[in-house]
Amino acid sequence: MAASRRPLAPDEPNRRAEIVRAASRLFAEKGYAGTTIRDIAKAVDMQSGSPFYHFKTKHDMLLAVVLEGMATITRATGGAAAKGGTPREVFEAMLLAHLEQLLAEDGRHFAATLLHESHHLEAAALAELIEQKDAYEAMWQKALRDLKRAGEIADDSRVTRLFLMGALNWTVQWYHPNGGRTVKQIAAQLSAMLLKP
Amino acid sequence: MAASRRPLAPDEPNRRAEIVRAASRLFAEKGYAGTTIRDIAKAVDMQSGSPFYHFKTKHDMLLAVVLEGMATITRATGGAAAKGGTPREVFEAMLLAHLEQLLAEDGRHFAATLLHESHHLEAAALAELIEQKDAYEAMWQKALRDLKRAGEIADDSRVTRLFLMGALNWTVQWYHPNGGRTVKQIAAQLSAMLLKP
DNA sequence: CCTACCGATCGGTAGG
């Protein structure tokens, strides 16, 4: 029905990226197991077997989504931290960067897939992801340590970091772009809740 | 292979409950779409078509899991709140009750299914769940309001409640029963992070 | 990247 499509060259360089993007949305909405290759193919106007020209298996598509999601959020949050400033300024910039990736139109499907579908990966792929995740969380642990040294926070333990990750990542479940609150306001409110006045 | 099974009467009253319990574990581990009726049947030593003697559809099994999970946690947390005490005592009892349900051997599969698989429900069932969830969260909102009145917390807004829910529910992702920390310690640490000293 | 297809599996059912 949705006919009339640009006749894309089979090897147009960003077809693979289009598949990853479509897969991220579908995995986020319907889950990995609930999404079919045919769903993904249709979303990028391919025939049902064609995604396998770009990916060997469905699992490889999931891995691509999850690694891109992790890389993007690491780049954003790491970049924010690298700008420097007081521990409080760094922390607040990291909160904002993390939330922007998590909640933005473009990044949220990657984030949701990362948070909810990673357990469908096979052991080797999962190990690769966990390695990156640990590195990411180490950045936060360092930020908490600096806050503690500066007297801005009472406890910088691992559990505190996990509570923080929970508060942050849970926003995916309730944030609505037109909900009246901006991402910036949400970040500020979380900062206010955690840091001393 | 796992032969020699007690010859259960077909209508033994708790066969249905056994199915719900097995389904909760499988849905939590493999996802709703990734779990087959045959998986569930095998887990309770039935033939592949037999679960349909107890449930009309697979969706009905999911609904049963999710509603039981919601009811259990509501009962536990509501019961803790009903014991009364200072706002702080009530809040801490609620934290502990919520976490005990979420992390206990018996309840965590129900909780994980509730948190991660509810979106597979059809609209009508989802609406029913959301109604119960709203009632549950209203209990927490009230607890926060009382804390604010008592001067134990600076902000009792909706977003604060959502950060709290995130910190609580995220524990499902990282808690390990033999991780050295008891549920009680985790509850105490969250309380310390949120309330004024 | 499409066509045409395969073997396996899935949710569900009739009839006992």
Place this chain on the structure above:
DNA sequence: CCTACCGATCGGTAGG
């Protein structure tokens, strides 16, 4: 609750 089964769908592939 079991037996036997159905139609539909799925991930993946050969051959172009």
